[in-house]
Amino acid sequence: MASPGKNLHPELCGLKGSNQEPDDKNQLVDKEAGLSGGERDMAPVTGNSIHRSGSRPQLDLSKAEIQGNFEERDPTILLPNQSDDISHLALDIGGSLIKLVYFSRHEDQSVDDKRKRSIKQRLGLSNGNRRSYPVLGGRLHFVKFETSKINECLDFIHSKQLHRGACNDLPHWHSDDPANENAIIKATGGGAYKFADLFKERLGVSIEKEDEMDCLVAGANFLLKAIRHEAFTHMEGKKEFVQLDHNELFPYLLVNIGSGVSMIKVDGDGKFQRVSGTNVGGGTYWGLGRLLTKCNSFDELLELSQKGDNSTIDMLVGDIYGGMDYSKIGLSASTIASSFGKTISVNKELEDYRPEDISLSLLRMISYNIGQISYLNALRFGLKRIFFGGFFIRGHAYTMDTISFAVHFWSKGEAQAMFLRHEGFLGALGAFMSYEKHGLDDLLAHQLVERFPMGAPYTGGKVHGPPLGDLNEKISWMEKFLQKRTEITAPVPTAPPGTTGLGGFEVPLSKGETLRSDASALNVGVLHLVPTLEVFPLLADPKTYEPNTIDLSDHSELEYWFTVLSEHVPDLVDKAVASEGGTDDAKRRGDAFARAFSAHLRRLMEEPTAYGKLGLANLLELREECLREFQFFDAYRSIKQRENEASLAVLPDLLLELDSMNEEARLLTLIEGVLAANIFDWGSRACVDLYHKGTIIEIYRMSRNKMQRPWRVDDFDAFRERMLGSGDERPLPHKRALLFVDNSGADVVLGMLPLARELLRRGTEVVLVANSLPALNDVTAMELPDIVAEAAKHCDILRRAAEAGGLIVDAMIDSADGSKEGSSFVPLMVVENGCGSPCIDLRQVSSELAAAAKDADLVILEGMGRALHTNFNAQFKCDALKLAMVKNQRLAEKLIKGNIYDCVCRYEPSH
Ligand SMILES: Nc1ncnc2c1ncn2[C@@H]1O[C@H](COP(=O)(O)OP(=O)(O)O)[C@@H](O)[C@H]1O
Ligand SMILES: CC(C)(COP(=O)(O)O)[C@@H](O)C(=O)NCCC(=O)O
Ligand SMILES: [Mn+2]
Structure with missing residues (x-):
């Protein structure tokens, strides 16, 4: 076995500070677990694996519970006999394209385990949720087809059986109804009328027609309110997302550029007026373009325009003014004076013009024209914002720039053109939302x-x-x-x-x-x-x-x-x-x-x-x-297990050692321990290289020995003062601490658990916040109770707290019959964070975590993903401690002007 530090990565060994290994630190770990950090274990592992859908977990929507709960306000709609995906489908069948929005709900596979039940009880989450939801969890998909190929669309619907869940009266949907007789699909657009019989014939479903304008507006309002990065400006090739204040959304002008163009003044939800339109739209571009260029597809035509030069087709101001600007009225020589004006030349026929040039002239003609009419209508009603939708736009940079230019030019910068990412799906989304009861419009961002x-x-x-x-x-x-x-x-x-x-x-x-x-x-x-999901x-x-x-x-x-x-x-x-x-x-x-x-x-x-x-x-x-x-639910499963075992084996010695210290030395050692153990990160290239050079324990020991203060970001003194006070003054302990844990193995076992234990000892309730789904070697909420239970075998503080928090199995059985109720020990709990990533977006956390946060006055974020890549600059209402080892050289330079393996201990008291 290599001696500590000997075979390790030179950069790590070269860490600043003394190379001397203080004796007391060597004693922290004296058992060798005998496992090589680089070993790969191919054996299938059973245990804490959770079968998941590919998405965020749909938390606590277990059908049995929700079904029985009719008394609640807004009861969740749950489909009886549900076993497979259930789909909802809505269509917008336009002159050129069919837009399809469908919803799929994967069966809720989250396990309502003992931990969850106990945490629900403790945090007062009834029925898995503090309220029930009028909308089911699931996914919305967006698909389009050419209207001329409606059969492809019907085949698609049929192959995915999207029409089978499409029943008007949701609660009575029967999966085994072969005739699908009562099925109704919501549809908008002219094709809802034109193709109704075809749908009945081919799929046996009836089309329920929804008004096109209603749908466009409902779709646009939903997107603008509920999707964070939906609207953007596009000027000079630059796309910028706009943050819209929901309270100041209305009024706006909605311009939908489909085959034809509708202009709608929108004053609120369901409050709108179609104020104008133009027959010169997407159909015109595609139709005329096809005739003139012989292109076979819309995209081909658009692509041609990218290589075009419109000055061969368009009559420019300079052509009329002998190459000069008409500066008196502000027109440059290159301004288009007359679209297609040059093609009046008697000496040239269609073949004499390049298709590329024709396509560009046409695109500019139509885009400018729509931009100008839109501006005039915005002016008519004093509207400052114009949102453009419809598939004519097709996310095409030049088209958007041209429209933006027209709006900017004519309004002298007063009005702003914005585009929507779901550009062509407004109508279909609106039709989807017209299904009663699904409550989609109640959803928040x-x-x-x-x-x-x-x-x-x-x-x-x-x-x-x-x-x-x-x-x-x-x-x-x-x-x-x-x-x-x-x-x-x-x-x-x-x-x-x-x-x-x-x-x-x-x-x-x-x-x-x-x-x-x-x-x-x-x-x-x-x-x-x-x-x-909730906002933290x-x-x-x-x-x-x-x-x-x-x-x-x-x-x-x-x-x-x-x-x-x-x-x-x-x-x-x-x-x-x-x-x-x-x-x-x-x-x-x-x-x-x-x-x-x-x-x-x-x-x-x-x-x-x-x-x-x-x-x-x-x-x-x-x-x-x-x-x-691709159904890899836990790629690091065996690595996690191996590292947990190795770390649990040395935990008792670490705890003994800690207990022999005075309070102040202990607190410092604990924070050092968290930082040192954060080195076990299988997502970092540098660290993985390191693991090939030593055992877990060797690396841990070496990492600890390099923990000399000051760290690169070092607010430890302020934290210590908050915890231990200065002089005779003894501060009140925190009431509840949320510890966002990171990696399995040493990180959680030798780093965060001992810190949790210290807080518990001081009378602070501790909530360990862990991932709902696996990500790299991060520990999950599902795995933690077993780890805690194992650790508790060696520690009374942890055992009593875990019992009080309902984490230890026996205790949970006890608590079910009430015998442990009223236990006076401060509890240790585990909640899931609602995500399956190495980082965390605190706008979207589990309801468990949100509930646990209510009484918390200390947040500890640990690890590079949660405390540096995300949340480094996050401000909290309560005291916050951010702890991480930086395991990437570039990030270290950029974020803390330091080096790889430097540490961050950032303490920010509430203010
Ligand atoms: N693949 C495509 N096929 C045909 N037209 C397309 C395609 N992609 C974009 N378009 C443009 O989108 C327009 C149709 O837009 P859309 O919003 O679907 O309107 P509609 O409801 O009238 O079909 C077409 O007229 C054309 O300009
Ligand atoms: C994915 C991670 C954020 C996980 O780090 P952790 O939160 O476990 O400290 C980190 O491993 C990472 O940023 N890796 C990529 C950079 C690299 O390989 O250096
Ligand atoms: Mn991690």
Whole structure:
């Protein structure tokens, strides 16, 4: 066995401070667990694994409980006989495209275990939720088809059986009704009339028609209120999300550019007036464009425009004024005086013009015209904000720039053009919302989690929208493209910088890239509805809270993290495959995961704002979600187990050692212990390299020995004063502390648990807050009770507190019959945080955690993901301690002007 520090990473060994190893620290760990940190355990592991859906857990929506609870206000709608996914479907069948919004609810697989039941009881959460929800948890998907190919759409609905859950009277839906006789699908758009018979004939369902304008407005209002990064401006190639104040949303002008154009003045929910429209719209561009260029698809036409020069087609001011500006009225020589004005030339025929130039002229003609009419209508009613929707826009940078330019130009900057990410789905969403009782419109932003569409990425417009049916479908899709050696590229609506209409009149620069088809299908993610999520009540100001510390809109930053994540993939796949027993099936899934995740990363590199504002937390979560999508539910399972065992073996000695210290020395040793043990992070490249050079215990010991203060961020003195006071003054202990724990093994066992024990000893209630789903080697709420129970075998404080908190099994049985009620010991509890990522967005936490937070006056965030990548700058209503070891050189330089393995102990008292 190597001696401490001997074989370790040179950077770590070269940590600042003395290389001498003080004796007292060596004594902390004197048992060798005999396990190599780099060993890989291929054996399948049973135990604390939770079977999950690929999404955030739908917390506590267990059907039996909710079903029986009719007395509650707003009872949850739960479908009887539910076993499979249940879907709702709504359509907007337009002149050009059919838009489909469907809802899928995966069966709630979260386990209502003893921990949960006990915590519910303790925190007064009735029935798993403090209120019941009128809406089910699930996912909203967005898909589109060309109206001329309605049969494809019908096949899609049929293959996914989307019409089977589409019953008007939800509670009486029967999954075994073969005729599906009472089924009704909500639909809007002209096709709801035109194709009603076809739907009846092919699918046996009736179409219930919803008014198109009602639906557009309902869809737009929902998106603007409920989706955080829905609206954005687009000027000079630059996309910027706008934060809308819900109280100041109305009035606005909604311009929907479909085949034709509708302009609607919106004054409130359901309060609107269609004030204008124009027949020169998306249909005009596509129709005329097709005739004039012989293009076969809308995307081809749009792509052509990117290589065009409209000055060969359009008559410019300069053409009329001999190359001069008409400066007296502010028109530059390059201003379009007359769209298509040059084609009056008698010497030229259609063939003499380049299709690229024609497409661009046409696109500009139509976009300017719509922009101008919109502005005039905004002026008519004194509206400052104009939201543009409809699939004509198609996320296309140049189109948006041109419209924005027109609005800006004519309004002299007074009015603002904004675009919506779900541009073409407003009507379909509105139709979806018209189903009674589902309560979608009651949902708030924090209950909607937008996720990357997790099906296979798209190419060639052949795959119709996310997600592909089942896992096998997904994998074969990936394999098919692998065999064909087709590059799998997630499509991007190009946004080349400088392709602006600014000045009105520049020729767009071509990036020389193709505009990949069906891009908009990937422009919106899948919306996960998680009605149990809440805003963390201790955030000082939820409105200004931004979880991410690192801004990925800085391209070099994005590139760096892209590389870090890409390089991690092979090792991750190894771990994931091993966690599933290394079978052929697991290998196949691992391969598919690697490809899907890499394609998503590439897609985001090209257009980072594709799914709203992108932060590092989203990338790290994407990785976990993608693993789950390919049914890897806990890739680090065996590593976690091994490290837990090794750490629990040395815990008794550590506790003995701690108990021999005075209070002050102990507090410092405890904080040092947390920082040192945070080194066990399987998400950090540097750390993983390190684990190959020593055992867990060796690394832990070495890490502890390098813990000399001052740390790079060191507020320990202030924290100590709050805890122990100064002089004779003895401060009141905190009432309740929330400890956001991070990694399994030493991190939680030798770091956070001893700290929890100290707080308990001082009379502070402790709530350990852990992940709901696995992420890297993070400990989960499901795993913690067993770890605590094991630790409690060696420690009375932990045992009594765990019993009082209902964590120890025997005690829970006792508490069920009331015999432990009224126990006077301060409790130790475990709650889940509602997420499955190494980071945490405190706007969206579990109801358990929100309830536990109510009485808390101390928050301790631990680890790089939760305390640095996210929440480093978060302000709390109560005292907050952020503890982490920085295990990445670049982050250390950027965030704390330090080096890898430096530590952060940031204490921020409530103010
Ligand atoms: N793949 C596509 N096929 C046809 N038109 C498309 C496509 N993508 C974008 N468009 C544009 O979107 C317009 C239709 O927009 P949409 O909002 O769906 O309106 P509608 O409800 O009238 O079909 C078309 O006229 C065309 O300009
Ligand atoms: C994913 C993590 C945030 C987890 O860190 P933790 O919260 O466990 O301290 C971290 O491992 C990380 O940022 N890794 C990527 C950087 C790297 O490999 O250096
Ligand atoms: Mn972690």
